[in-house]
Amino acid sequence: MTETAQTIHDMLQRLELFSSCSDDFLTKISSAAHLTTKPKGHMLFIHEDQADYFYLVKSGWVKIFRETLDGDQAIVDIFTNGHILGETSIFQDDIYPYSAETVEPSELVQLPLSMLKDEIETNPKFAMAMLSSMARYRKQQDQELEHRTLQNAPQRIGCFLLRLTDQSQSGGPVRIHLPYDKTLVASRLGMQPETFSRALKKLKQETGIEVKGSTIETDSLDRLVRYSCAACTSEFPCKDLETESG
């Protein structure tokens, strides 16, 4: 195995999704994979194109989105390291269900979908892992939908910030770095930039957080949790944060 293939093999091995796969399979798919570095703004694939590859994010950020007839963009999600994307194409006639574009310089592993399909068809444990991963992601999406209905805009920003923190740490001051620029955070949350600005201001008043550029500081997460999580159907800490699938 080449050094790159070994790196990819080790990355895959660390993902829960691939924990039921044999070393043989991981070696085979890693050897067929490519590791690439892409600048910000690179299109990985386009909605409804023929799908031959899925991707694993090694570093950086990739947005997945669709476009309306009116030309508006709907961001489905934004993924970072450890997340895979494009893999559900194999259940949808090998057609990408969304477009994917880097929003920061990113390192990506490109892997053949055909091998993933073979593994699902021959390894029932892997099929089950794939189903679990999809069920987890589905619950996240349900929650996102709920938040659009039940949380106000400041609460949604609070929720977004809380999901960026290490939720296992209790008490004490916390510093949160926005992973990408505020305009993109607004789009990710389905808000107009002006709504986002007003909502962030309100969140500061309600929870005492301090915003310095793309850094948010607070003495403790408590007020943020009390303010945002009251309008959520799950409890803090969020149980779903270990999901990998995209």
Add this chain to the structure above:
Amino acid sequence: MTETAQTIHDMLQRLELFSSCSDDFLTKISSAAHLTTKPKGHMLFIHEDQADYFYLVKSGWVKIFRETLDGDQAIVDIFTNGHILGETSIFQDDIYPYSAETVEPSELVQLPLSMLKDEIETNPKFAMAMLSSMARYRKQQDQELEHRTLQNAPQRIGCFLLRLTDQSQSGGPVRIHLPYDKTLVASRLGMQPETFSRALKKLKQETGIEVKGSTIETDSLDRLVRYSCAACTSEFPCKDLETESG
């Protein structure tokens, strides 16, 4: 096989999800199933309870939802005949991912989850069918999220109405019956009742539809399509309407 078991067997056989299952399996699971009739307002199962059964709706309407700490209810979806619910519990430690309650008198088939799990583990084609079904549902959810961002309230009602019609019929006058009361339609769309009323009024002005109680009439779907589908990332007719999973 009893007459009831035969009825259930025939219902399952008609679902795309079960098309790869052997007749043996369908007979076995149908014989272990129960057909029940429940009044409006009956709780089938509760979010985070231990899951032993999944359900197939034979007639009526069932809402699936979660509750926030504040006591608000978030409706995830509302299902009618041919839809199954609770089946994803087997990928989530046998815990129901949502609550389910009838919103109209309903006939339901109760089926053991353990047999479904066995079939996934031993029949790779069924595992694949399950993955396809979840991928389809996921795309629907993505779309729902998009609509909350991109469509205004009248467009969302228009979209809801269009999804109730036989989209294969072209041109000509159409009559649409609301499947359940307007308050519930509003909740399903994540709207306050007042917002719903205002939005329905606006939709009438924009598209010329006529609203008579729970019946909506229009000379043709064209204006409704032009108005609502412009702010959607898919085209009319909707490709995802054949999904069964819940």
